[in-house]
Amino acid sequence: MLNLEKLINYRVMKYLENNQMYGTLNTFENETSLTRLTNNQRIERYNLVELILFDPQKLLDPQFYFNSYQSLKNWINTSLKLFQDELRVLLYPIFLHCYFDLIEKQKNERALEFFHKFKHDHLEKFPTELGLLQSITTKRQMETNNFATTTRSKKFNIILSSHSFELYFTFLQEMELDLLNKITYKYLNIRVISSNELRRYKIVDDNDETEGEKLALMTGETFEEIFSINSQKIEWGLLKNCIEDRVNEKRERELFEKKERILAITRKRKRTKAKQFVFQEPLNRTNSLIPAPKLTIQENNRRIEELSLSIDAGENNLPSICMFTLFNSQNKVNSVDISKDSRYITIGCSDSSVRYWDLTKQLEKKKSKKTNKKPDFSKVMHGHQGEVYSVKISPLNHSFVSVSQDGTARLWSFETDHCLSIYNGHNFPIWDVDFSPFGYYFVTGSMDKTAMLWSTDSERPHRLFVGHLSDVDCVKFHPNSNYVATGSSDRTVRLWSLSDGKCVRIFADMKGHKSGITSLAFSPDGQLLASGDEDGVICLWDIGKSMRIRKFNSHDNYITCMDFSVLNGNILASGSVDNTVKIWNVELARKNPIDIQRSKILKHKFQNVLLKTFPTKNTPVLHLGFSMRNILHASGVMTSDIPNNQEF
């Protein structure tokens, strides 16, 4: 279908340009009467083409949409395998906008016809989106619909290699597909990258267990903006003088002293001086960027003591998992949280109540054995006016916060069993909440596409994080409490700075998540961020380099919770609605995939990142959390009915 001669001419020109043979190039240009263009010029030229050569009659004919989409599809299917994957990404946005164009021109029936004719190309990859699309059948609906307005106002981000971009460009010119020109110009952000860069991407992809197909992504920012955001410097290290360092210092000192004692005997003979122990703090430690009350010395010491008792979890030292199963829930338990010292268990229920158990009290009563009956010390507290979607215990262990459908968050005290304060700010249901690791601050993510930062002593939010294109489904505090990560239904994860409320990272990868983010976790050293989605895929992102380093793909249903092991963070535990807890080897995944490719020896080992799967008995896992001693607390609700996969 392509004019082969012209294509070859372009290739020759490109070759000459790359090899800097400008003399030959000029003569070649003169002889073939072709002009060489930069990428930007090309796109601008589309604009010109649209303005000058645009034929309004053609565009009014709905058949033209059918023809152009069909020809693009055919062309992609017949092109070389090498470029097919890249080019196929273009199909979905063009499909979308063709449909919307048709509806905008009020050709409703033709639009439906178009939809049903070509929907099978995208049904597998975008089931929910197509469901939404199908429901929009008139122009008026399109104007009010959330999905339609966002897709019309924002641009898709697509990465193409320079060669495939050229192919696409020549194809459009050859076929005189003005319509596709227009859509490409208006609704797509095409970033052309060199083949070297592409190779880097490919290496990351090669290490994934399953070859995923690329998907077009939409973030609302252009590539340049994303790039500038992601290239900002982030101080992801832990705070200076943090607990982890103190524990490591303690351990190293003990080791050092042991060695000294052994060496002392030999040293007497040699008469050398004993070395002084010096602990070297890692270089990346940072200061806190936001004012926050410091932990009390007692609390600090308690944490250090607890942490120093922990056993390092790793590949050969898998953790123990303590499972708390909830019974008689009658489908009303929405969220569970267990405190780090495993003293409290709180649950948020769909009957708008929150409950908690104090395990130490229960133990005391059991010991005293005054009553024969099983003690049940769940305290039930009412206050919310809608379903409670998430509860979180404060790390200081005296209160917990709950968020609800009524758009409020509430702080509850363990000591008085009463609501301490109400936080009004969101207009829509709040989905998730997370406490800062030092207490005081907490962050909420809501259906209104925003996340908010609160402190426990103020009724108004301190920061508003705006940028997601869909609901903010999950939020998580960075371990140094300077940043907050949010995951959204728009398939992206963002990292926000607390000090100025700006977005500092956008984790959006064409081969990353294919559905909404449901769960987030930071590694304890603050370097890695794990995000789980509705399909059960976990992506591991490097925050400093702002790139995806691994993709774990083994769960069958959506991931509800994840957590890294304490101190070294070598292990990631993930819980899902498919009734399993899976343990992943982060230590391996952390290794640079490029280095690993060089050393072929380790490659086969690199593949086995899934260490173990623990099935539960009909119990979807709702909460996972490593305690200070590296025992994994899991909890779930026993269900009688088998969860079905959501089907379109």
Add this chain to the structure above:
Amino acid sequence: MFLSTDSIKNIGHTVGVYSLKETVAAELSSDVEYRLRELIQDALKFTRHSRRARLTQEDINSALDLHGKYKILGHVKKETPKFQRVIGDQELFYLDEKIFELEELINAPLPLYPRNVSFSGHWLAVDGIQPRTLSNPQFQKVTKKQKKQQDQQRSKLDEEKRQANETGNIQQNGNENATGNENVNSIQEDKQQEQKKKQSNYLLEDLPLKRIRRRRRKQQESNEPNQIELEEATSTPQFDPRARKNPILSDVNLGTSTITAKITLKREDGINNILSNLNIPSQLDLKLLEQKVQIEEQQPPNDPKNKNNSSKDKNPRDESKLKSVHEEEENLVKMEKEKEVVIRHVLTQELQLYYDQVIKIVLTTSENEKLEKDLIEKEKEREQENNYFSNSSSSFSSLSSSSSTTTSQFGNKQWENKLKIIEEKKEYHQKYLRIILNDLSQNSGIVQLVPYFIQFIASKVRIYFNQISQLITLMQTTEALVMNPSIKLERYLHQLIPSIMTCALSVDSERDVNEDHWKMRDYAAQIIAKICSKYRRFPALQPNITSVLVAALVGADKRPLASQYGAIVCLQALGKNTINMLLLPNIEELLSQFEKIINQDKQKQQKKIHAIRCKTALLNSIGNILFDQTFTQFSSDSKPFNSLHLNVSNLYDLFGNRISPFVYSNRYHHTQSLL
């Protein structure tokens, strides 16, 4: 289209709009569809965030609330309402709802208060191993792939071991030869060459050709040939974490395969250092390794090719290559170091406690019995004394006699109290025994305890040989173990079956005064039948058992009647086929023997009773088979026995009228079928 224009019109009728134009209805229906889809999409969000799989009415209500619409209020039932088709109209549906009387609803008794949310804790994993308890899912099937891998590993391991043994033998011979003859030495060399051939063959089997070629090429080029083996050792897929299921096995494999690499790396560090890097499970493997090390150390000087190569080629490129290889090796060693192999003792504290508890309760049967016996004996003694005392005191004054009666009354009361206490104890014990037996027959977590239990049963059957009740409880525990679906007793059958057979066949004149021993034999027979049916896939099992039984039966004169009884019962329990094959041929002989004893006047009463028992057992089993045989003649489902080893008429001669109940029933069936 969700809704047809007709249904839109119908809905219009219900609101009071009677004249809807077709176009308006179509427009409305598309809009309604859009709204509905929007609503459902939003409701699904609520469903997901409440961690549910199913959309509920409440989710729809929440979505309605979100759009500022009124919630649908109503009496929410548990079942979701159903749409029903209007009869006669294919397109029309209606909601099948009941109309509730308000008064009825108000006056209806309140439903039961729902149970409060509660929780319980258990260990999902202990140090990465999932304990097999009831609160964890029962099955953890080994997939075929894993099985294959394990088998491969095992076979590899065996091969390596065998090889290592052979080389070890050779090595020992070699050491002797160092002081001995030169002739033997030459033979020795031949052997070693053979050995090498074998090794190369072994490598050929396992490695793809490319790698071998590369290895050979490298061997020619590089000055340290052994290092290539490192690559082989590490590139064979032994690091599969799934293979860790059998930790000892996989680690042994690891050890033997990677050790070659390490030896070349750190030869100067000595064997001990290398061995300390690895945690090798058993001493046997240590020996193997040492032998390997010796081979490795001796081989290079023996090989003339290598020597020449190493002295000749020393290219700088090769060195750099080697360096990179070295780094990789070091990495590997580091990783190996991190990989600590932990071998734990299998019994956890919980299991230990469980075992102790079970044993304690099982053994209390005999204690209770003892207590009872003691009490009865004491009472007897006391009565005798009393009798003696009253007899002697009859001549004394009435005062003393009255006192004596009071004491005896008092004693009686005390005795009764004690008896009561013991009975209570017995009841209590029975209750607990039932619980424990129930648990033993279901708990999947006690697999590790099985050898202990088997040992326990075997030893206790010997010790409590003369206590029937204790033996019965022991048999009950064995039955529970046999019935447990997750326990596999194949390896312990040889220990288990003798003790059951003792219970079934053994005779003890003192013990058998108690009537219960019949019961015990019946019970043992049942267990044997259960074992035979459960482990049917071992073809030699049942014949072995039956041969013992038949020997107990037919060595007739010398055998005591009780053990014959046991054999008959066992054979009967094993099924009709066995009765047909083994009992029927001997039936005449046996019967005549029993008849003889019964008819003799001289015989002891007890022996006669035994004989009658035996005879009834025989009759029972024959009756069983007869009934079945005659019954199957009329039902086409199952095949009748082609050949009974005895004629029915013969049986009539032997048993006379006693057999008629079985035959009568068959006649009854016959007549019925005729009718």
